[in-house]
Amino acid sequence: MTDSVDRHRPSNRRRLLAGASSVAVAAALLTAAPPGATAASSTSSGPTARGTGGAVSSVDVNASKIGRDVLARGGNAADAAVAMASALGVAEPYSAGIGGGGYFVYYDAKRKKVSTIDGRETAPAGISRNAFIDPATGKPYPFTPQLVSSGAAVGVPGTVATWDAALKRFGTRSLKQSLAPSIRLARKGFVVDKTFRNQTLDNAERFAAFPDTAKLFLPGGDAPKVGKRFRNPELARTLTSIANRGPNAFYRGVLAKDIAKVVQSPRKDPASTLPAPAGTLTAKDMARYRVRNQKPTHIDYRGHEVYGMAPSSSGGTSVAEALNILETYRLGSGKRLGRSLHLYLEASARAFADRGKYVGDPKFVKVPTKTLLSQRFANSRRCTVDDSKASTRPVPAGALRGRGCGTVAQQEKPDTENVSTTHLSVVDKWGNAAAYTLTIEQTGGSAMTVPRRGFLLNNELTDFTAAYDPADPNRIAPGKRPRSSMAPTIVLKNGKVKYVVGSPGGATIITTVLQILVNRIDLGMSLPQAVAAPRASQRNAAATPAEPAFIRKYEGLLAPYGQALTPSGDQFTSAAEIGAAATIEVGRGGQLIAAAEPKRRGGGTGMVVRPRR
Numbered sequence: 234m235t236d237s238v239d240r241h242r243p244s245n246r247r248r249l250l251a252g253a254s255s256v257a258v259a260a261a262l263l264t265a266a267p268p269g270a271t272a273a274s275s276t277s278s279g280p281t282a283r284g285t286g287g288a289v290s291s292v293d294v295n296a297s298k299i300g301r302d303v304l305a306r307g308g309n310a311a312d313a314a315v316a317m318a319s320a321l322g323v324a325e326p327y328s329a330g331i332g333g334g335g336y337f338v339y340y341d342a343k344r345k346k347v348s349t350i351d352g353r354e355t356a357p358a359g360i361s362r363n364a365f366i367d368p369a370t371g372k373p374y375p376f377t378p379q380l381v382s383s384g385a386a387v388g389v390p391g392t393v394a395t396w397d398a399a400l401k402r403f404g405t406r407s408l409k410q411s412l413a414p415s416i417r418l419a420r421k422g423f424v425v426d427k428t429f430r431n432q433t434l435d436n437a438e439r440f441a442a443f444p445d446t447a448k449l450f451l452p453g454g455d456a457p458k459v460g461k462r463f464r465n466p467e468l469a470r471t472l473t474s475i476a477n478r479g480p481n482a483f484y485r486g487v488l489a490k491d492i493a494k495v496v497q498s499p500r501k502d503p504a505s506t507l508p509a510p511a512g513t514l515t516a517k518d519m520a521r522y523r524v525r526n527q528k529p530t531h532i533d534y535r536g537h538e539v540y541g542m543a544p545s546s547s548g549g550t551s552v553a554e555a556l557n558i559l560e561t562y563r564l565g566s567g568k569r570l571g572r573s574l575h576l577y578l579e580a581s582a583r584a585f586a587d588r589g590k591y592v593g594d595p596k597f598v599k600v601p602t603k604t605l606l607s608q609r610f611a612n613s614r615r616c617t618v619d620d621s622k623a624s625t626r627p628v629p630a631g632a633l634r635g636r637g638c639g640t641v642a643q644q645e646k647p648d649t650e651n652v653s654t655t656h657l658s659v660v661d662k663w664g665n666a667a668a669y670t671l672t673i674e675q676t677g678g679s680a681m682t683v684p685r686r687g688f689l690l691n692n693e694l695t696d697f698t699a700a701y702d703p704a705d706p707n708r709i710a711p712g713k714r715p716r717s718s719m720a721p722t723i724v725l726k727n728g729k730v731k732y733v734v735g736s737p738g739g740a741t742i743i744t745t746v747l748q749i750l751v752n753r754i755d756l757g758m759s760l761p762q763a764v765a766a767p768r769a770s771q772r773n774a775a776a777t778p779a780e781p782a783f784i785r786k787y788e789g790l791l792a793p794y795g796q797a798l799t800p801s802g803d804q805f806t807s808a809a810e811i812g813a814a815a816t817i818e819v820g821r822g823g824q825l826i827a828a829a830e831p832k833r834r835g836g837g838t839g840m841v842v843r844p845r846r
């Protein structure tokens with residue numbers, strides 16, 4: 234597997250320096266902060282808040298404020314989640330928005346039930362198995378920037394349908410009420426911070442290739458300046474029409490036709506060398522889009538009920554499998570820390586081997602979800618773990634049947650998921666909770682903006698395995714959902730919400746959610762500490778990408794286990810930042826702790842309705 238964390242950020246910037254078509258863009262780059270640089274939040278709101286009355290957590294101060302206001306005015310967790318998601322689409326337009334999809338996990342306190350909405354994008358009916366093959370070479374298009382910046386990569390967006398379903402099933406407010414704050418935000422604008430500017434600059438070559446995108450996000454040939462207000466009146470108009478007319482304003486009629494048109498014939502700057510292959514998405518594909526309501530994944534972990542997203546995401550099964558393996562060990566801090574971290578890496582490698590072998594869209598391939606969630610299967614995987622020595626990676630997948638430590642061969646596929654996306658967590662005063670991860674895939678999605686509509690289209694179909702392989706559960710098929718790593722997670726204890734956790738970060742989402750849970754439940758950290766702690770992401774590759782602080786702090790502890798130099802001679806590789814989590818804990822007596830990132834992706838914002846004095 235290649236490491237998307239390391240792969241994309243610096244190389245985007247290098248490519249940009251070599252290929253930016255506008256002088257202004259190149260000049261702006263020279264003054265930009267380095268990749269991964271963090272920005273001070275534009276307000277005094279911080280990452281952590283404690284109190285009562287409801288809590289919200291996200292990477293963006295505008296979205297968190299909007300969510301907190303909805304709760305303060307009597308809205309419930311579903312109402313707040315939709316309002317926040319829509320605000321993230323405005324203020325985090327490169328990570329999420331109505332051009333993308335996502336997964337919504339909800340705990341209904343009255344019914345004592347966790348439900349999910351699968352709002353993943355689907356492949357259009359006309360997609361061919363060779364959609365990602367360049368006819369000129371007979372080989373898959375290079376992943377980035379070529380394949381990601383294309384109509385061929387655009388899936389039918391599921392986000393508007395998810396909001397509608399979430400409000401209808403769990404909410405108390407209308408779509409019109411829920412979108413009002415983000416419409417105002419789009420009209421009035423938000424203050425540009427370094428993260429937004431850097432994300433724009435990282436994508437400037439791709440954005441410059443599509444005139445409609447350049448007009449919106451590179452006004453005058455430069456990324457919006459830090460401290461300036463970024464307004465998006467076209468998006469305000471689009472959201473207003475969805476607010477007034479409901480999801481049909483998006484999935485039927487003129488807007489659906491506009492989306493199909495841009496996918497089928499991308500409007501490209503003739504000077505750009507990007508191939509921008511067309512896709513097949515039609516207005517009929519838009520009209521046919523449906524969310525799926527399905528059972529969450531569920532396991533017990535040391536007395537906690539862990540609920541997540543079932544396939545088409547691999548998030549729920551992978552986090553659960555790794556936890557089930559870890560549950561068979563005594564983990565802890567102090568003397569146990571080195572061994573605990575070693576086992577965390579080993580368990581994660583096995584969960585990734587198994588998702589690669591077995592997980593795809595269950596409507597198209599047989600996914601052994603029940604087995605992957607079972608303790609019996611986890612025991613058979615534990616049996617391949619040496620608690621004192623790192624394995625030679627990649628490790629094989631687990632055999633589904635039979636006794637003992639059976640394994641089956643699998644061919645590792647390159648890990649093409651990216652580091653975009655956004656997550657929000659909400660708990661309301663009634664004890665309902667929402668964990669919602671939404672995305673347009675790559676930071677900047679397909680780089681294609683729908684003309685005069687103010688939003689970017691996703692490149693989610695690149696989450697399919699690029700070359701068609703009949704043995705791969707994640708191969709391309711019409712109408713299919715590409716496998717995701719998104720892992721919105723709700724943990725209950727004694728029948729009540731205890732933790733709400735999620736993160737962006739492509740395939741590192743799984744390890745980030747897993748690591749936060751292990752940090753909190755097993756390693757004696759508070760939730761804010763568990764979020765802030767340095768991360769490592771072992772995804773069944775020889776090397777383990779890790780943040781520099783993780784390597785500094787733990788390399789020595791892990792060296793005796795061979796994790797710092799594995800049997801195959803691989804070590805930790807440095808990844809500037811892994812994930813950008815947004816979490817909530819319900820403590821004793823209903824005390825809430827909203828814990829967002831203190832630093833990653835510029836720092837997030839946790840808020841509560843009634844702060845503790």
Ligand code: GLU
Pocket residue numbers: 650651652653654672674675693696716717718719737738739740742
């Ligand atoms: N497309 C990815 C997924 O569904 C998410 C993208 C990201 O987080 O960067 O897993």
